[in-house]
Each structure stands twice: as structure tokens, then as C-alpha cells.
Amino acid sequence: MRILALVPGGISEQILFFPTIATLKAEYPQATIDVIVEPRAKSAYRVCAQVNEVLAFDYRDRNGLADFLNLLGVIRDREYEAVLTVARQWTIELLLWLNGIPQRVGYQSSAGFFLSATVPFKPDQxxxxxxxxxxxxxxINRPCPPLQISLPKADIEWMEATQKKLDLGSGGYVVLNGGAIRQPDTGISLIPLPNGMKSLQTLSKNNRG
Incomplete structure (x- = not known):
């Protein structure tokens, strides 16, 4: 089985999509999973071992007919059996329908008739x-798994060398991504500012303890 996921947005959105990929891989262990993301976000998949191929398409650009026809050809050449799209654009949904992919999953919208299955869009969660x-x-009826990444060996070696250079010892570490409070591409809030501040205060308190 070959599955395609269309995920607009930056690196943050891609990383937050990893649990969905993990569930698909758990449900379909033999499946090949590809993603179509914006060029600026391709590097996110260096830390996702479950994705086979990362393709690029600029969802934010003023794409013309030629751009959509090119994307149509790219998708058709790979003969996908299923696709899920985060993009809530009728043009994208139409393109997937034109490709004849049997399973086409997206969010409920006015153009939902181009999809074979839809789910409610709940942006407050x-x-x-x-x-x-x-x-x-x-x-699929599985809970959302924890977010996990697979760091390349070269990155781990770089991190260990940097720890040693900065004399940070061999203890644990925390990586923080400042990110935007609300992503302009999707209008989806990531972490509300008060919640983020509370998490930082808890981390600081635990570290002192």
C-alpha cells in the first residue's frame, strides 16, 4: 500500500504531524508513506524514519494551472492507493479526485464531495x-501516540561534541522551539502563551530541585 500525506506549513507543523504518520505505519506496517510539504519544511523529515519520500509544493504561492498540472503528474506517477490532506483547499481536493486515488481523506468543508471520507475540523484542540x-x-481507532523523532547519528555526535565543548556535563537537556503562537498558513494555534510560560516555570523549578 502506498499512502500520500499533504501537509502545508512550516517545520513545526511537520513535526506535529509525526504522530499521525506513526499511527498509519502501525496500522499498515508494510505501507510506503510519502509526504508533500512546502520547500521550507522538507528538512523536518530528517528526523522521521517512517517517511519514504519527501516531495515539495508551495501551497502558499499563487499557483497557476501549470503548477497544479505538474503536481497532478507527480502524484499520478506514484500510483497512490490512499491520501490524507491537511490542506483545506478545494483545488487540492479536486486534484486528488482527478488522480483517482481510491481513499481520499480530509476535513469537512464545502468541497468535501471530492473526498471519499471526511472528519470534523476541530482547531481548538x-x-x-x-x-x-x-x-x-x-x-482507524487508535489514540494519538506521543511525538517521537529519530535523530541521525551525525546529529547525535554533533550534540555530544557541543555538550563537551560547552562543559555541560552528561546530564539531560531540553530543546525549545520558540515558534509562532498562531501559524499563518493554517490559522492553528500551537501552544497558548500562558501555557508555554507555565511549562518553562515548571522546568526551571524542577531543574533547581
Whole structure:
């Protein structure tokens, strides 16, 4: 089985989509999973071992007919059996319908008739949960798994060398991504500012303890 995911947005959105990919891989262990993301976000998949191929398409650009026809050809050449799309654009949904992909899953919208299954769009919940809702369109009934990444060996070696250089010892570490409070591409809130501040205060308190 070959599955395609269309995920607009930056690196943050891609990382928050990883639990959805993990669920698809758990449900379909032999499946090949590809993604179509914006060029600026391709590097996110260096830390996602479950994705086979990362293709690029600028969802934010003023794409003309030639751009959509090119994307149509790219998708058709790979003969996908299923697709899920985070993009809520009727043009994208039409393109997937024209490709004849049997399973086409997306969010409920006015153009939902181009999709074979839709799920409610609930933007007020934690973003990984919002993305993970799309798996329900495949009849999957699994909880959203924790977000996990697979660091390349070279990155781990760089981190260890940097720790040693800065004399940070061998203890644990925390990586923070400042990110935007509200992503301009999707209008989805990531972490409300008060919640983020509370998390930082808890981390600081635990570290002192």
C-alpha cells in the first residue's frame, strides 16, 4: 500500500504531524508513506524514519494551472492507493479526485464531495490531535501516540561534541522551539502563551530541585 500525506506549513507543523504518520505505519506496517510539504519544511523529515519520500509544493504561492498540472503528474506517477490532506483547499481536493486515488481523506468543508471520507475540523484542540483525527477517515481507532523523532547519528555526535565543548556535563537537556503562537498558513494555534510560560516555570523549578 502506498499512502500520500499533504501537509502545508512550516517545520513545526511537520513535526506535529509525526504522530499521525506513526499511527498509519502501525496500522499498515508494510505501507510506503510519502509526504508533500512546502520547500521550507522538507528538512523536518530528517528526523522521521517512517517517511519514504519527501516531495515539495508551495501551497502558499499563487499557483497557476501549470503548477497544479505538474503536481497532478507527480502524484499520478506514484500510483497512490490512499491520501490524507491537511490542506483545506478545494483545488487540492479536486486534484486528488482527478488522480483517482481510491481513499481520499480530509476535513469537512464545502468541497468535501471530492473526498471519499471526511472528519470534523476541530482547531481548538492540541494540534497533533487535530492532525491525528484524519486517521479516523481510514476507520482507524487508535489514540494519538506521543511525538517521537529519530535523530541521525551525525546529529547525535554533533550534540555530544557541543555538550563537551560547552562543559555541560552528561546530564539531560531540553530543546525549545520558540515558534509562532498562531501559524499563518493554517490559522492553528500551537501552544497558548500562558501555557508555554507555565511549562518553562515548571522546568526551571524542577531543574533547581
Amino acid at each position: 492540541y494540534v497533533p490531535f487535530l492532525f491525528h483525527d484524519l486517521t479516523q477517515g481510514f476507520g
